[in-house]
Amino acid sequence: MKGEDGRWRTAKGKPLPVSASDLERFTYCPVSWHLAATGTTGKSSAIDRGIQKHQAIHESMMDLKGHQFQAKRNLLILEWWYAIILVLLVDTLAVQYIDDLELNVVEFSKLLAAGALSFLLVGIMAVLAPWRKIIGLKEPFRPKLNGKIETIEPVFEPRGFMGGWFEGGILEVSMFVSAIVLALHSSALLFADNRQQASYVLAITTLAWTLLASIVLRRALKSNEKAQRLAFENDFSMSDEVSYSDDEETAQLLVDAETGLRGRPDQIVIIDAEFIPVEQKTGKVPKRPHDSHRLQALAYARLVEKTTGRAPPYALLRYGPDNLHQLIWDDEAKKELDERIHQVQTAMAIGGAKRNHDRPRKCQNCSRRYACSERLA
Numbered sequence: 076m077k078g079e080d081g082r083w084r085t086a087k088g089k090p091l092p093v094s095a096s097d098l099e100r101f102t103y104c105p106v107s108w109h110l111a112a113t114g115t116t117g118k119s120s121a122i123d124r125g126i127q128k129h130q131a132i133h134e135s136m137m138d139l140k141g142h143q144f145q146a147k148r149n150l151l152i153l154e155w156w157y158a159i160i161l162v163l164l165v166d167t168l169a170v171q172y173i174d175d176l177e178l179n180v181v182e183f184s185k186l187l188a189a190g191a192l193s194f195l196l197v198g199i200m201a202v203l204a205p206w207r208k209i210i211g212l213k214e215p216f217r218p219k220l221n222g223k224i225e226t227i228e229p230v231f232e233p234r235g236f237m238g239g240w241f242e243g244g245i246l247e248v249s250m251f252v253s254a255i256v257l258a259l260h261s262s263a264l265l266f267a268d269n270r271q272q273a274s275y276v277l278a279i280t281t282l283a284w285t286l287l288a289s290i291v292l293r294r295a296l297k298s299n300e301k302a303q304r305l306a307f308e309n310d311f312s313m314s315d316e317v318s319y320s321d322d323e324e325t326a327q328l329l330v331d332a333e334t335g336l337r338g339r340p341d342q343i344v345i346i347d348a349e350f351i352p353v354e355q356k357t358g359k360v361p362k363r364p365h366d367s368h369r370l371q372a373l374a375y376a377r378l379v380e381k382t383t384g385r386a387p388p389y390a391l392l393r394y395g396p397d398n399l400h401q402l403i404w405d406d407e408a409k410k411e412l413d414e415r416i417h418q419v420q421t422a423m424a425i426g427g428a429k430r431n432h433d434r435p436r437k438c439q440n441c442s443r444r445y446a447c448s449e450r451l452a
Contacts, residue, residue, distance in 0.1 A: 090335030095374035107426035117442030142302035148296035191257035198250030319343035
């Protein structure tokens with residue numbers, strides 16, 4: 076039935092479901108779309124090749140995401156380890172020359188112990204009291220995909236953390252780490268009677284930790300090198316993060332309840348903090364994007380906007396490794412997409428799908444030509 080807004084709806088009042096693939100097929104040829112909708116499968120070797128290429132692209136994207144994660148994780152570990160190396164180096168020099176400073180070691184040890192206790196108390200208070208809410212600290216806007224933030228979460232302070240019982244952020248962790256470091260130094264200064272021997276042990280420990288850090292650095296550089304290669308092969312930069320990739324089995328279906336549109340983009344990539352849909356085409360490279368492919372990519376832009384609550388500035392349409400098109404997602408594109416959705420829903424409701432072209436070569440390339448009664452010679 077037709078609703079008051081002019082949109083065709085089911086008996087339950089929901090818009091007739093239209094997939095992004097429906098839009099692509101309908102724009103290519105309404106008869107081909109109708110044949111597909113009524114169960115006529117496409118027969119073409121290009122279809123099988125396309126499925127294999129899409130799977131290869133998906134695997135490449137997942138490899139890129141994995142290597143980016145490994146590189147970031149190893150670099151984060153490296154930062155902490157080099158901080159430990161710096162502390163050990165300072166300790167080595169301090170233990171070696173502290174007696175030359177004519178410093179009262181016992182009193183200095185007590186001072187460090189008092190500092191450790193102070194940091195510990197401040198950390199406990201910061202955990203127990205929701206001080207972030209008290210001072211009105213707000214989280215910056217971060218778009219979500221499928222109700223989840225798909226980017227890598229911070230290690231110590233989850234997004235949305237505002238302070239409270241049994242929770243810890245970067246400030247609280249820093250307080251506790253500082254308390255532990257000062258307590259260890261206080262104990263070491265108090266009980267290390269043989270300064271020469273203690274400084275020697277610290278020096279060996281520093282060298283060993285430096286060796287371990289170099290191993291972590293090598294892993295980070297190796298992962299970063301692989302990620303750079305995969306990013307170059309897929310026309311992305313290292314700062315772009317793969318948030319979603321369709322494997323046709325586990326990828327979640329994106330749905331726009333307002334229009335009935337639904338679909339699974341090939342990828343969604345985070346570029347400059349924006350979710351950008353990517354549609355991959357594996358056939359021949361045209362001189363300019365086909366309208367059918369363009370409408371499909373714009374459909375994914377609509378789905379990303381409705382799913383994340385934030386409109387992407389554009390969608391990407393990719394033909395092969397060296398042919399990437401940026402499709403602006405503006406009011407004109409939204410109007411064109413909505414009109415095409417309405418056309419498909421009308422054809423679903425009342426029928427009337429007719430061939431929309433007079434191009435024999437287009438018919439020859441159609442995978443459902445064998446079952447089409449309107450095919451051209």
